[in-house]
Amino acid sequence: MRYFIETYGCQMNKAESSALEAQFQDRLWTRASDAGDADVVLINTCSVRITAENRAWGRIAHYSALKRSRGFTLIVTGCMAERLKDRMKEKAPGVDYVLGTFQKSAFGVVLDAVASGRSLEVVEETPAFVFASSHREPGSFSSFVPIMHGCDNFCSYCIVPYVRGREISRSPSDIVGELRSLGAAGVREVTLLGQNVNSYRWTGEGGPLDFAGLLRLVASEATGSGIGRVRFVSSHPKDLSPATVHAIADNEVLARHVHLCVQHGSDRVLAAMNRKYTSGEYLELARSVRSSIPGITLSTDILIGFPGETEDDVQATLDLMGEARFAYAFMYHYNPREGTPAASMPGRVPEAVKKERLARVIELQRAISRDVMRGMLGSEASVLVEGPSKRKPTEVLARTDQDMMVVFPADASRIGSFARVRLDSVRGNTFKAEEVR
Ligand code: SF4
Known part of the structure; x- marks a missing residue:
């Protein structure tokens, strides 16, 4: 079985998407690179601005149309799901499950129903929010x-x-x-x-x-x-x-x-x-x-x-x-x-x-x-290397303790490790730096 997740909004939504993804992976589902190849498409929505909701409506309409030819299960979670609940299904009948804030702990039950070809009439709510046990994005440091x-x-x-x-x-x-x-x-x-x-x-x-x-x-x-x-x-x-x-x-x-x-x-x-x-x-x-x-x-x-x-x-x-x-x-x-x-x-x-x-x-x-x-120029900083630099393959992109972005010469094997650098110059929002040992 395969899944596809689209996440909107704040860091909390990103963390919750990672927790939901862990539930797919616990069941040995694999990530699809394209929604058209998935058995479940999950949209984790944001309500903080009306523009965020309008965007989510656009995505729901897109996936509802795609679903007619591909036949996946469409699930909507997140703040918009909580805010609109049943009204969402009335407006977008292509959505199979709308899981609000207090229904996320039943997500596994929904997946098991999908895997066995059943559909649930009611998804239980918990009286209080339940934290997932892991929010790690697979492969992330x-x-x-x-x-x-x-x-x-x-x-x-x-x-x-x-x-x-x-x-x-x-x-x-x-x-x-x-x-x-x-x-x-x-x-x-x-x-x-x-x-x-x-x-x-x-x-x-x-x-x-x-x-x-x-x-x-x-x-x-x-x-x-x-x-x-x-x-x-x-x-x-x-x-x-x-x-x-x-x-x-x-x-x-x-x-x-x-x-x-x-x-x-x-x-x-x-x-x-x-x-x-x-x-x-x-x-x-x-x-x-x-x-x-x-x-x-x-x-x-x-x-x-x-x-x-x-x-x-x-x-x-x-x-x-x-x-x-x-x-x-x-x-x-x-x-x-x-x-x-x-x-x-x-x-x-x-x-x-x-x-x-x-x-x-x-x-x-x-x-x-x-x-x-x-x-800050001339000072030293502890940085965590986050990825390759977009501009130069011989440089890496890192983040300082003070939450500032830095590029410095190093190879990709350093990604995910800490380094100490000296901040030498400023390029836009990013420092250019040299490693100090
Ligand atoms: S009400 Fe909204 S803006 Fe105010 S502290 Fe809570 S989350 Fe932040």
């Missing part, structure tokens, strides 16, 4: 490890709490168990994953344990398991505790990088977004992270064009960016998301204005990123 699921924050623009449910933390023994098996399988870097990892809280057996405690536990386990670097994402500023900052400072295996989503620089907009911090508090936090962990880089998300946003609000964002000096940022303009409070807020910013404001934000960030990178 880098892996996500989900540590929590869902979100309690209800930022007014965000659909996540509605489609992924309330926060639930994974048990430390499961996390450590996955780390050990990843290390034994040759994984060298893990990224602890959650919508807001800083609010990790385990109160069951072996608890209580907060995120700082988990980081210390993971750091001590990682080294013994052959894992040389641990990252985590995403961090909500309101929950990044001093204890977490100290845990990073004390443990070299924890990467010198925090993705700390600010979203906006105006206190008025931050309040309307329900982010629960001010720009001053954010900047104070950024300063304290930097002074406690020398050499750390910060990156962020910025959402521009929120309802009611004025020119002064945009200026406040540009000012914050100038002070925070992010190494890089993911920058978006706001689009209303049906089912969220912000979608019915007054003061919509016209599309053209949003785009023009976003262009200014991007331009400033480019200049800051260039500056931050120039400030």
Whole structure:
């Protein structure tokens, strides 16, 4: 039997696709290079923006048409499956199974039914989210490890709490168990994953344990398991505790990088977004992270064009960016998301204005990123080699501890191993470097 998977959206979706793929492989199914050759086609969808859903609808229509001649089973999972559930099958009758957030643990049952030529009328839901035991992408030396699921924050623009449910933390023994098996399988870097990892809280057996405690536990386990670097994402500023900052400072295996989503620089907009911090508090936090962990880089998300946003609000964002000096940022303009409070807020910013404001934000960030990178020239960095360089076959592409991209001369046998390099020059978003021994 053969499968084909298409994944959209965030890192959590990628991790969940890897976990679903493991269930195919446990049953000795093989990956098809083309959907037309598969027995099951799985689309793991995203709901975060309407454009993501429109794209998924396009793919569902494409596979529904292909299925008529090839006869595979079409399964849709992910946030869009949870949001629309039965309405999806009404709109797209070609879809055989729509598996929402709390039905993923029944995925194996669905596969077994497909393999034996049966079809299930009902797919059981679990009362709470169930974490898969492994999220490793076959053959990869880098892996996500989900540590929590869902979100309690209800930022007014965000659909996540509605489609992924309330926060639930994974048990430390499961996390450590996955780390050990990843290390034994040759994984060298893990990224602890959650919508807001800083609010990790385990109160069951072996608890209580907060995120700082988990980081210390993971750091001590990682080294013994052959894992040389641990990252985590995403961090909500309101929950990044001093204890977490100290845990990073004390443990070299924890990467010198925090993705700390600010979203906006105006206190008025931050309040309307329900982010629960001010720009001053954010900047104070950024300063304290930097002074406690020398050499750390910060990156962020910025959402521009929120309802009611004025020119002064945009200026406040540009000012914050100038002070925070992010190494890089993911920058978006706001689009209303049906089912969220912000979608019915007054003061919509016209599309053209949003785009023009976003262009200014991007331009400033480019200049800051260039500056931050120039400030690192001459320094040394620990890098994990990720693959061959696209431009030169004699070079490899690697990522620093600070989450910056580097190319340096080395052969492909180094892929998946660590190296120490000196950052010599900047080419676009990438450093050119030389290995130091
Ligand atoms: S913290 Fe806010 S933006 Fe992030 S997932 Fe939760 S609700 Fe969405």
